[in-house]
Amino acid sequence: MSRLRILGVLRRFGHDHSGVAGAEMALILPMLLVLMFGGFEAGAYFWTEHKVIKGLRDGARFAARQPFAGCTAPTGARLTQIQNLTRTGRLTGGTPKVSGWSNSDVTVTVSCVARDTNGFSGSGLYKAQTSGAPHVTVSTRIAYPSLFQTLGFDTTGVVVQASANAAVTGA
Numbered sequence: 001m002s003r004l005r006i007l008g009v010l011r012r013f014g015h016d017h018s019g020v021a022g023a024e025m026a027l028i029l030p031m032l033l034v035l036m037f038g039g040f041e042a043g044a045y046f047w048t049e050h051k052v053i054k055g056l057r058d059g060a061r062f063a064a065r066q067p068f069a070g071c072t073a074p075t076g077a078r079l080t081q082i083q084n085l086t087r088t089g090r091l092t093g094g095t096p097k098v099s100g101w102s103n104s105d106v107t108v109t110v111s112c113v114a115r116d117t118n119g120f121s122g123s124g125l126y127k128a129q130t131s132g133a134p135h136v137t138v139s140t141r142i143a144y145p146s147l148f149q150t151l152g153f154d155t156t157g158v159v160v161q162a163s164a165n166a167a168v169t170g171a
Contacts, residue, residue: 037148044147049160051097052140056164059086059138063108064166071112071134082108086138098160099145109137110168139163 063082066074074082081091083103088094096102112132140162146155 055086060164060166063136073110105142107139134168137165
């Protein structure tokens, strides 16, 4: 090949733009997919966290209206009702708000705030409580049901963890 002919081929190759869009798409597509699916996953995580927190608040408010003997945690049917309400929004079971969320994942504890003669626990509702003002805490720690897990990614260890506290006002 002559030197002029080689230069002509190179000149035409330099001015040919027929594959540029495809090359740019091939370079940018992986980043776009990561951003898109990352946005979906973040949204799903925040939605799951919102459902868990809302359930815990409902459970803590319900538990706080139950009668307590001092600072002992509820047991038996009352504990099961609190756990069911937290997970499903119903006292008697139902479908959990988050898949895989079971009663054993919901913990209910009661603690007493020491009596204070000048503060809230020394008068009013808690005046007769010698052990102080009882507070109930409902907490959970559950595995996050990831969208990426269905695509084959290892998301074990990703959890949703929260707790809610309410002052006991039950009889």
